[in-house]
Amino acid sequence: MSGVFGDLAGQDSVVAQLERAAAAAAALLDGQALRGGVGGERGGWPPRAERALRGRPPGPAQQPGAMTHAWLFTGPPGSGRSVAARAFAAALLCPDGGCGQCACCRQVRAGTHADLLLIRPEGLSYGVRQTRELVLRAAGAPTGGRWHVVLFEDADRCTEQAANALLKAIEEPAPRTVWLLCAPSAEDMVPTIRSRCRVVTLAVPAPAAVAKVLVARDGIDPAKALVAARAAQGHVGRARRLATDADAAMRRDEVLRVPLTATSLGAALTAAASLVRTAEDEARAVTEALDEPERDALRRAFGEGSTGKGIARAMRGIAGALKDLEDRQKSRATRVKRDTLDQALLDLAAFYRDVLMVQLGTDVELANADREEDMRRAAAGSSPEATLRRLQAIMRCRERLTLNVAPLLAVEDMTLSLVQG
Amino acid sequence: MAARTAATPPATATAPVTMVLGEEEFLVERTVRGLVAAACGAGQARDVRDLDASGLGPGELDSLTSPSLFGGGCVLVVRSAQNASKDVTAELTRYLASPPGDVVLIMTHAGGPRGKDLLAAARAAGATVIECPKVTRFAERLDFVRAEFRRAGRRADDAAARALLDAVGSDLRELAAACDQLAADTDERVDEAMVARYFRGRAEATGFTVADRAVEGQLAAALEQLRWALATGVSPVLICSALAQGVRLLGRVGAAPRGTPVAQLAAQAGAPPWKIDRVRQQLRGWHPDGIAEALRAVAEADAQVKGEAASAGYALERAVRRIAAARASR
Numbered sequence: 174m175s176g177v178f179g180d181l182a183g184q185d186s187v188v189a190q191l192e193r194a195a196a197a198a199a200a201l202l203d204g205q206a207l208r209g210g211v212g213g214e215r216g217g218w219p220p221r222a223e224r225a226l227r228g229r230p231p232g233p234a235q236q237p238g239a240m241t242h243a244w245l246f247t248g249p250p251g252s253g254r255s256v257a258a259r260a261f262a263a264a265l266l267c268p269d270g271g272c273g274q275c276a277c278c279r280q281v282r283a284g285t286h287a288d289l290l291l292i293r294p295e296g297l298s299y300g301v302r303q304t305r306e307l308v309l310r311a312a313g314a315p316t317g318g319r320w321h322v323v324l325f326e327d328a329d330r331c332t333e334q335a336a337n338a339l340l341k342a343i344e345e346p347a348p349r350t351v352w353l354l355c356a357p358s359a360e361d362m363v364p365t366i367r368s369r370c371r372v373v374t375l376a377v378p379a380p381a382a383v384a385k386v387l388v389a390r391d392g393i394d395p396a397k398a399l400v401a402a403r404a405a406q407g408h409v410g411r412a413r414r415l416a417t418d419a420d421a422a423m424r425r426d427e428v429l430r431v432p433l434t435a436t437s438l439g440a441a442l443t444a445a446a447s448l449v450r451t452a453e454d455e456a457r458a459v460t461e462a463l464d465e466p467e468r469d470a471l472r473r474a475f476g477e478g479s480t481g482k483g484i485a486r487a488m489r490g491i492a493g494a495l496k497d498l499e500d501r502q503k504s505r506a507t508r509v510k511r512d513t514l515d516q517a518l519l520d521l522a523a524f525y526r527d528v529l530m531v532q533l534g535t536d537v538e539l540a541n542a543d544r545e546e547d548m549r550r551a552a553a554g555s556s557p558e559a560t561l562r563r564l565q566a567i568m569r570c571r572e573r574l575t576l577n578v579a580p581l582l583a584v585e586d587m588t589l590s591l592v593q594g
Numbered sequence: 595m596a597a598r599t600a601a602t603p604p605a606t607a608t609a610p611v612t613m614v615l616g617e618e619e620f621l622v623e624r625t626v627r628g629l630v631a632a633a634c635g636a637g638q639a640r641d642v643r644d645l646d647a648s649g650l651g652p653g654e655l656d657s658l659t660s661p662s663l664f665g666g667g668c669v670l671v672v673r674s675a676q677n678a679s680k681d682v683t684a685e686l687t688r689y690l691a692s693p694p695g696d697v698v699l700i701m702t703h704a705g706g707p708r709g710k711d712l713l714a715a716a717r718a719a720g721a722t723v724i725e726c727p728k729v730t731r732f733a734e735r736l737d738f739v740r741a742e743f744r745r746a747g748r749r750a751d752d753a754a755a756r757a758l759l760d761a762v763g764s765d766l767r768e769l770a771a772a773c774d775q776l777a778a779d780t781d782e783r784v785d786e787a788m789v790a791r792y793f794r795g796r797a798e799a800t801g802f803t804v805a806d807r808a809v810e811g812q813l814a815a816a817l818e819q820l821r822w823a824l825a826t827g828v829s830p831v832l833i834c835s836a837l838a839q840g841v842r843l844l845g846r847v848g849a850a851p852r853g854t855p856v857a858q859l860a861a862q863a864g865a866p867p868w869k870i871d872r873v874r875q876q877l878r879g880w881h882p883d884g885i886a887e888a889l890r891a892v893a894e895a896d897a898q899v900k901g902e903a904a905s906a907g908y909a910l911e912r913a914v915r916r917i918a919a920a921r922a923s924r
Contacts, residue, residue: 438882439849442842578896582838586893589886 176273183382195264248375251408296504559594566590616726667696676709746777761793801836891916
């Protein structure tokens, strides 16, 4: 396993696939160099016939078909979609196929490589206007002579129009452009995009694999790492946060107290209010730290605080630009709030999933092994049917939150259902 | 200097310079119309020019107010005098000091800091100032309605004025039209029964009245209010959030232990104390299971209003029905 792919926990088949592709891509570049120059009169993606005529028998590491121009990385949150995509980008851009040591690999890891276009939607959605700009930028030739990689994280945030604007660019990209899209599942993308990409499916890593990464990379105590890995259910980033951030662990404890404390109408309403308030507080903490510096930077860009002739004219558009920025910040705050709340709901769902496992007597590794006593108490107090209904209520709440239902109302509906079973 | 408010009818003899001061657009408009009519109605045919101060160029004022070859003078209405450019303001100020005899100048001014020098100059020159301040408070609207009936030569009792405000809403134009119509269609003193005969329902049905009726179990009244609210353009999202708030307060107040002080409850539930008192009355007839059922009905309606169902109106109506039914169930 070469250097850049080392961060992928428990994804051996994916790593093998990507390594083959990177080798084929390198071969493609060599072939073009032999045929008269990089990006020659046709360059890029050779038609199938020409590929066959080239006559080199594909070796085990060199299958011409192993590389293609559009990839869709799918897998549940935290399984390492963007990590895999970034590692692949490094393997494509690095002259040594992703050594992990050279300047090129380090730049890709830092997101500063000139030929890596990194898109990370921050708002609730990614609009068609932004996408058209992106398509234009993606059409450029690589500066480093290898590939121009567009890494689009959370591509499922694209609106339908935005996805349509991407279609042509993905189907026939510029000769050296490679698209790497990331989404939770292939079904999250419209079929027209899906059919134009090669899908790479990442598996949910086993808790042991996640714990190994935490121990190896962050130096976390093995026992603690395993507990965090189980609680995070394969989400590497979340496992690390649970193991290192005391606040995150405390919030999880608070969420997991809900099934035990919410036993009456009043308690259910209070629990709902506190769940929503916690999410709001956290969203505020995250966004406030970003908002003010962004506003300051914008004001400075318009020349606030400077003096001289023409400054009044320069300041003229500032109100509109500030409004624009504030809209984007608001959208980001809503998304952070929603994501935080969703995380809490997932923790809660994991608890009831464990309860169900106990009730059915299955021999499956429990996600909340650290709270076994609570779980057994909850399991003894209800039937599997009631647990399933509760799980359904949690999932309904998540759906409603994406529908933009008032968060407090949706969560109240859920906690009331948890009480009733 | 004479300062009056628009409620009193304008003087018959038109002053050479009048300033109509204030932001209540309807009153300003009516006052200006009255003044122009008075100026033209005194047996003289006059040339009326009506323009906005921001459209006036330098020197234009002189040409507009210079004597006509055919005599007769003119009426010049300058609107939004606060927006006049610097040059035009200076010209107007000069004009105020020595107005020519056969011109009637009517200016409207929004008040406020902009163009306040012009206003001061007008006052100093002895111009008639008629104030048309914004009508915002309920008592002021009540006064307005009474004044409207007086204008029409009618008397209305207090209850009738209140009923009319309830039925028509707060838009002055509509209120004035309603008063006109009542005065034209009836002969006696205007009373509450008469208003009820001509105007039914409430124009300003809000989500909160819908929620109050629903949790009190008055299904028919709640549905009526709901239809009114939807008909007058209250957003379904707001109605739904009012329903949620109403039912949520029931739950929070109902779940609190008996004898909890109102102030403490108000702080916990984030509602004003008077609201807590009302909720305590509404709580009669409710059972915790019913409240839970009602809240879930509202949550479902909220999802439907936000796009899960084709008709927001139907979703709300169904939620109101379910709330009323949940109250009855034990």
